[in-house]
Amino acid sequence: MDSIYIYGGNFLRGETRIQGSKNAALPILAATLLVEGTCVIQNCPRITDVYHMQNLLQELGCRVSWKGSTVMVNAAGISDYRMAGESVTRMRSSIMLLGALLGRLGEAAMAYPGGCVIGRRPIDLHLSALKEMGVDITEQEQMFTARVKSLKGMDYRLPFPSVGATENVLLAAVLAEGTTVLHNAAREPEIEALCEFLMEAGADIRGAGSARLVIRGVRRLHEASYSVPADRIVAGTYLAAALAAGGSIFLEKAPSGQMKAVIGMAREMGSSVIANPEGIGVHAVRRMDACPYLKTDVYDGFPTDLQSPMMAALAVARGRSIIEENIFENRFRIVNDLKRMGADIRTADNRACIRGVEGLKGAEAWAQELRGGAALVVAGLAAEGLTVIRNRHYIERGYEDICKDMRRLGADIRSG
Ligand code: EPZ
Numbered sequence: 001m002d003s004i005y006i007y008g009g010n011f012l013r014g015e016t017r018i019q020g021s022k023n024a025a026l027p028i029l030a031a032t033l034l035v036e037g038t039c040v041i042q043n044c045p046r047i048t049d050v051y052h053m054q055n056l057l058q059e060l061g062c063r064v065s066w067k068g069s070t071v072m073v074n075a076a077g078i079s080d081y082r083m084a085g086e087s088v089t090r091m092r093s094s095i096m097l098l099g100a101l102l103g104r105l106g107e108a109a110m111a112y113p114g115g116c117v118i119g120r121r122p123i124d125l126h127l128s129a130l131k132e133m134g135v136d137i138t139e140q141e142q143m144f145t146a147r148v149k150s151l152k153g154m155d156y157r158l159p160f161p162s163v164g165a166t167e168n169v170l171l172a173a174v175l176a177e178g179t180t181v182l183h184n185a186a187r188e189p190e191i192e193a194l195c196e197f198l199m200e201a202g203a204d205i206r207g208a209g210s211a212r213l214v215i216r217g218v219r220r221l222h223e224a225s226y227s228v229p230a231d232r233i234v235a236g237t238y239l240a241a242a243l244a245a246g247g248s249i250f251l252e253k254a255p256s257g258q259m260k261a262v263i264g265m266a267r268e269m270g271s272s273v274i275a276n277p278e279g280i281g282v283h284a285v286r287r288m289d290a291c292p293y294l295k296t297d298v299y300d301g302f303p304t305d306l307q308s309p310m311m312a313a314l315a316v317a318r319g320r321s322i323i324e325e326n327i328f329e330n331r332f333r334i335v336n337d338l339k340r341m342g343a344d345i346r347t348a349d350n351r352a353c354i355r356g357v358e359g360l361k362g363a364e365a366w367a368q369e370l371r372g373g374a375a376l377v378v379a380g381l382a383a384e385g386l387t388v389i390r391n392r393h394y395i396e397r398g399y400e401d402i403c404k405d406m407r408r409l410g411a412d413i414r415s416g
Contacts, residue, residue, distance in 0.1 A: 001416065002390065002391060002392050002393055003388055003389060003390050003391075003392055003415065003416055004377060004380070004388070004389040004392050004395070004402075004403060004413065004414070004415050004416075005386065005387075005388055005413065005414050005415075005416055006362070006377065006380035006381060006383075006386070006387045006388075006389070006411065006412065006413045007362075007385065007386055007412040007413075008245065008360075008362060008380050008381050008382055008383040008384060008385065008387060008412075009245070009382075009383070009384055010245065010381070010410050010411050010412055011245065011246045011247060011248075011410065012241060012242050012245050012246070012247030012248070012249050012381070012406075012409040012410055012411060013247065013248050013249065013409060013410045014249060014250075014408060014409045014410060015249060015250035015251070015252055015279075015408075015409075016238065016249070016250075016251065016252065016405045016408045016409055017252040017253055018230040018231055018234055018235045018238070018251050018252065018253045018254045018255075018279070019043075019045040019046075019047075019230070019231050019234055019399075019400045020043040020044055020045040020069065020227075020228035020229070020230065020231060021045070021189075021190060021193065021228055021229055021230060021231040021232065021233075021234075022045055022047055022049055022050070022231060022233075022234075022397075022398045023163075023188070023190040023231075023233070024189070024190040024193035024194065024228050024229055024231075025041065025044050025045055025050055025053075025228045026049060026050065026053055026093040026096060027093075027096045027167045027171070027190065027194045028041060028193065028194055028197045028226065028228065029041065029044075029050065029053045029054070029057065029071070029073065030053070030093075030096035030097050030099075030100045030167075030171065031100055031171055031194060031197055031198060031201075032057070032062070032073040032075050033057070033060065033062070033075045033078060033097065033100040033101060033103075033104050034075075034100055034103050034104050034171065034174065034175060034198075034201070034221050035075055035201055035221045035222065035223060035224065036075065036076045036220070037074065037075075037076055037222065037223040038072055038073065038074040038076075038223050039072070039073050039074075039075075039201070039223060039224050039225065039226075040070060040071075040072050040224075040225035040226075041070065041071045041072075041073070041197075041225070041226055041227075041228060042069065042070045042225065042226070042227040042228065043069055043070075043227045043228045043229075043230075044069055044070065044071045044228055045069070045228070045231065045398075045400055046069060046400050047396060047397060047398055047399065047400055048393065048396050048397050049091055049093060049397045049398060050071075052090060052091045052094075053091070053093065053094075054071070056083060056088070056091075056094055056097060057073060057075070059080070059083060059084065060075075060078045060079070060080050060081070060083070060097075060101075061075075061077050061078040061079035061080055062074060062075045062077075062078060063077070075104075078104065078105070081101050081105045081107045081108050081109060082108075082109040082110070083097065083108075083109070083110045083111070084111075088110045088111040088113055089111050089112075089113060089142075091113070092113045092116065092121055092164075093164075094110065094113055095110075095113045095123055095126060095164055095168065096164065096167055096168060096171065097110070098110065098126065098130070098146060098168055099126075099130070099167065099168035099169065099170070099171030099172040100171045100172075101146075102130065102135060102146060102148055102151060102171075102172050103151065103171055103172050103173075103174060103175045103176070104175070106147065106148050106149065106150070106151075107145065107146065107147045107148070108145070108146045109143060109144070109145040109146075110143065110144065111142050111143050112142055112143070112144065116369060117330065117333055117368050117369045117372075118328045118329075118330050118331045118333070118369055118372075119328040119329045119330050119331070120329070123164070123165075125158060125159065125160060125162045125165040126162070126164060126165045126168045127146075129154075129156055129158065129165055129168065129169050129182075130146065130148075130168065130169070130172060132154045132156050133148070133151045133152050133153070133154050133169075133172055133173070133176060133180070134148050134149070134150070134151060134152045135147070135148040135151070135172075136148065150176075150177055151172050151173070151175070151176035151177065151217075152176060152177055152178060153173065153176050153177060153178030153179045153180040153181075153215070153216075153217055154180050154181075155180075155181045155183075156169070156180070156181070156182055156183065157182075157183035157184050158182065158183070158184045158185060158186075159184070160184075161184050161185060161186040161187065161211065161298050162186060163186040163188050163190065163191065165186075166182065166185045166186040166191055166213070167186075167191065167194055169182050169185075169213075170182075170191070170194060170195065170198065170205070170213065170215065173215040173217065174198050174203040174204075174205070174215055174217065174218065174221065175217055175218065175219070175220065175221070176215075176217040177217055178216075178217055179214065179215065179216045179217065180213075180214070180215045180217070181212065181213070181214050182212070182213040182214075182215070183211070183212055184211055185207075185210070185211050185212065185213045186298065186299070187209060187210065187211055187298070187299045187300070188298075188299040189209070189229065189232065189255065189258040189299070191208070191209070192208045192209040193226075193228065193229055195208035195209070195213070196208065196226065197224065197226040198221070200224040200225070200226050201221040201222055201223070201224035202218060202220070202221045202222045202224075203215070203218060203221060204216040204217075204218055229255055229258075230253040230254060230255045231398075232254070232255050232258045232259050232262075232303070233303065233305045233306060233371070233398070234398070234399060235251050235254035235255065235259065235280060236259060236262045236303065236305075236306040236309065236310075237306065237309045237371075237374045237375075237377075237378065237399075237402075238251055238405065238406075238409075239251065239254075239262060239263075239266055239273075239280065239282055240306065240309035240310050240312065240313045240375075240378050241309075241313075241377070241378050241381050241406065241409075241411075242271070242282050242284045243266060243269055243271060243282075243284050243288050243310075243313040243317075244312055244313040244315075244316055244378050244379065244381060244382035245286075245378075245381040245382045245411070246284055246285050246286040247282065247283075247284055247409065248282075248283045248284075249281070249282060249409055250279055250280070250281045251279050251280045251281075251282075252278065252279045253278075253279055254279045254280040256275035256276065256277075256279065256280050258300075259275075259280070260300060261300060261301055261302040261303070262302065262303070262306060263275055263280070265291055265294060265302065265310065266282060266284070268289070268291055269284075269288040269289050269290070269291055269313075269317060270284075270288050270289040271283060271284035271288060272284075286316070286382075287316055287317055287318045287356065287358075288313070288317045288318065289317060289318055289319060290314060290317040290318060290319030290320055290321040290354070290356050291310075291314060291317070291321045292319075292320070292321065292322065293321075293322045293324070294307075294310065294314075294321065294322070294323045294324070295323075295324035295325075295326055296323075296324070296325050296326050296327050297326055297327070298327070304325065304326075304327035304328055304331060305371050306371070307323060307325055307331060307371075308331065308333075308334050308371045308372045308374070308375035309371065309374055309375045309378045310323075311323055311332075311334065311335075311338070311345070311352065311354060311375060312334070312338060312375040312376070312378035312379040312382070313378060313382075314354045314356060315338050315341075315343035315344075315345065315354055315356065315357065315360060315379065315382075316343075316356055316357060316358075316359060316360060316382050317354075317356040318356050319355075319356055320353065320354065320355050320356070321353075321354045321356070322351060322352070322353055322354075323351065323352045323354065324350055324351050325350045325351075325352075326350065329350070331372075332347050332352055333368050333369065333372045334365075334368075334372040334375050334376060334379075335347055335352065337363070337365040337366070337376060337379075338360070338379055340363050340365070341360040341361055341362070341363045341365070341379055341383055341387070342357055342359070342360045342361045342383075343357060343360060343379075344356075344357055359382070359383070359384055360379055360382055360383035360384070361383055361384055361385060362380065362383045362384060362385035362386045362387040362388075363383075363387060363388075364387075364388045364390070365379075365380075365387065365388070365389050365390070366389075366390045366391055367389055367390065367391040367392065367394040367395055368391070368394065369394055370394050370395065370397045370398045371398075372394075373389065373391065373392070373394040373395040374395055374398070374399060374402065376389045377389060377395065377402055377406070377413075380413075381406065381411050381413070392415055403415045
């Protein structure tokens with residue numbers, strides 16, 4: 001149970017539709033706390049991280065309902081500012097509720113969201129920025145309480161363009177007194193989507209998508225509806241599957257405009273990629289060329305979330321590839337699993353050297369986190385024989401139904 005079974009080697013063919021973005025949906029759901037009414041979020045991915053965010057919102061007194069992939073959140077009657085320990089530590093994105101609760105109620109109490117296998121995941125950048133806006137943080141063991149009489153705008157530079165810290169500042173600033181200028185803000189497309197939703201609800205934000213955000217506080221936000229853009233990381237994962245197993249596929253809705261670095265890498269490996277507003281078409285025959293040097297970076301560099309799926313594709317490419325992971329300190333977790341499948345990978349510090357092999361052999365492997373688990377699916381699709389991936393629940397945090405999508409493309413894959 002809680003597994004995925006793959007008989008690899010099938011050439012992938014056909015088309016599949018890309019779901020709404022997890023990393024856009026989560027901060028937007030948190031942002032609905034700022035509206036004393038109902039917000040309608042369309043194209044929301046049906047994944048466990050979203051269901052978890054739903055539980056947190058309901059714990060705070062929101063009414064949440066679904067119709068297909070549209071979720072309605074009514075935050076008019078939020079009653080509490082405290083979040084129970086377990087429900088917070090289970091999902092890091094709960095930290096985004098901090099900025100929203102401060103913006104709406106002026107206080108929040110929550111557990112420190114834990115780290116995870118890919119890194120310590122501290123929140124120092126979030127807390128330093130919020131303190132600059134007048135927030136007082138008191139810590140007790142694993143919990144902390146944040147309080148502020150009234151949030152003040154600030155002119156502030158983030159030491160690092162943290163996605164989460166940028167989102168928390170946005171959520172605190174939209175109803176603050178005065179204007180906030182945030183320098184060195186993260187530029188990931190998910191930030192732009194959050195800004196679009198907030199502006200739809202009446203926020204005054206300039207510079208969305210740039211490294212300099214100017215947010216002029218307004219008195220209140222109003223009901224809004226918004227459609228979540230497609231998930232560039234899910235699209236990139238499926239592109240990696242075609243590069244690994246060989247494929248001629250079309251990824252409908254894939255946000256090609258947000259995937260330049262990924263598309264560039266796929267072309268460098270020898271695949272032909274057609275990118276247009278409808279999606280991304282990729283044609284790749286076994287074996288692809290290696291990618292001599294791939295480094296992860298903040299947007300619009302190569303996304304860290306696609307490092308593991310691409311490592312699985314490079315494991316069967318022709319030649320030697322070097323991957324440098326610059327965002328998280330422990331994101332080579334699948335190397336041992338890939339080596340047990342026959343990959344030739346050596347790591348030192350934040351670098352992995354991959355010598356592509358003719359083929360991988362199916363094996364039993366344990367997913368330990370979301371994107372590493374997805375990378376094991378990519379490897380299994382290319383491997384000869386049966387691959388069994390345990391801990392499927394990690395993958396379901398971010399992928400609605402990777403088995404259904406891959407079966408639609410001709411893979412011999414099922415969950416069980
Ligand atoms: C978001 O995480 C994403 N999660 C991650 O996706 C993604 O990998 C990451 O951004 C980078 O793009 C969501 O959007 C829900 P960061 P976040 O703050 O906000 C350090 C996935 O698989 N840092 O930009 O946590 C941090 O330790 C997930 O979908 C601090 O030191 O990323 C990391 O090394 C995984 N102090 C680096 O910055 C802080 O206060 C990037 O973190 C905050 C971050």
